[in-house]
Amino acid sequence: MVAAGSRSTSEHSLGRRVRAVAHSMWRMRWMYLLMTPTLIYLLVFKYIPLWNAQIAFKDFKPLLGVTGSPWVGFEHFQTFVNSFYFSQLLTNTIFFSLAKLLLGLPVAIICALALHETVLRRYRTFVQTVIYLPHFLSWVIMFGVLLSILSPGDGLLNQIIERLGGQPIAFMTSPKYFRWVVVFSDIWKETGWSTILYLAALLAINPELYEAAAVDGANAIQRIWHISLPGIVPVIVLVTLLRMGHILEAGFNQIFVLYSVPVYSVGDILDTWVYRQGLLQFKFSLATAVGFFKGVIGLILILVANRVAKRVAQQGLF
Template identity: 70%
Template structure:
């Protein structure tokens, strides 16, 4: 059960919504009263919403160049419309379906593998009783987040290069044939996903840890009094306590399913593994090099948005039913 479902305020709203036969005037009056009651909240919203209007919605207005042949001298409004031409350039790419498949595979792998690992790590850190050790682990695991992918390539070559990499040296010592991990279509995806997990898991535990700290210690004490084991306490208190964050992150990740860490792929991939490594963003980047990429890049951005919107709506209604959690 959600921890908010029982609050009186929510119950009141649900009841109000359940009565559609209330006369309009009364509903308006009720709304006005509710709005007045929340006047301080609206005051708080002024600055952030102004920000959103200017810095998020004006660019979205400018994004009409996706449907236009953009001319700098004529500006956004003055440029001629060309319809879906830029979208077609993307859809007609010989590699369109492959790009989508690769992108989704990386996205899902990150979600399905990366997230549980981060949650387990967060739980382990949370449960450890050795304060110094656990802060050490916490600090050290989040450090790789700061390594840029260029440095990561250096590290990976040191490990995986067929001519001098550490792992390949071990394989050779054991009598095996060296494996070209970074240029082999059979291994490239694993390298991408695992290196991302290595780099980002520690950093993503921060959120889960903060969520775990938000759980009232009283709940644990009560469970201890009841004689629940450590494992049961994790299962019945810790996990439910971070479900809201898990659902939230999952939904948001699904919304951005067509966005994969561009930097990573750009640095790691090479021609022999294009078929398993090329993603939408790298394609846009390579296409964009060619000329004034503005409209094409914007069109692809909008396309990704549409897909994300559909996914997030579906996932949201699933989450609402299954976990009693939703974004809105």
């Protein structure tokens, strides 16, 4: 009797919940309709390729097609994980990824804050435009620029070192320095570009908050600390989370151009390996398998980071 009653109430509440969801779905029907074209797009242009990506588990033969090629299970993954340089590649990749994030992010935020704070409007526009320029330099050009600064023969920096009585340093070919050349050249090139995003976020902060702070007699530092920074925390969290999802992407184009044989041990990353090993030698299945591997690691990290972000900053993606 009691049991039956409780069951009927739970059924009742379930039905009510379904109805409530259905009701709110109906209320939001325009929302779904709006999103439908994009979702169809995702299905065609993102999910069909993901379906094709089953070649990661197959011995892909063009004549047999994606579905017709024979399954090989995790063979390509094993090839990759057991490869001679696997741990070195992984270390290098994660190092570059993290170093660029951890050093690059604060620099970009500080630049954005400084640009936001300055009262010199025209100067701000000028600086903003200039620091965004290097983003457009391809790495091929950057290589020339770096060489002119870092070359042990006649590089600017080495001339200074020699003037100060030091020995010229082969930054580009020395395993000791190469990593930092990669990290700092990336920061140099991309800081201005990432600043745009934080600046847009700063501009979206309600100006009334600043006015209120001014009335309360807050100084600049307090203003930044209590209004500006909290205002852009959501963007910072979002960017960081998404970067964690791509932790195994360390900047193929950059490293492919900058590295050379003497610095392979500190410069070779997953993507350069895949390029040498995979694409050029028709090992497409292997390349796709590495893509999956990167995705799985990214998924794990983004889930962990999301949880941390929710706990620490009360912010998250989902």
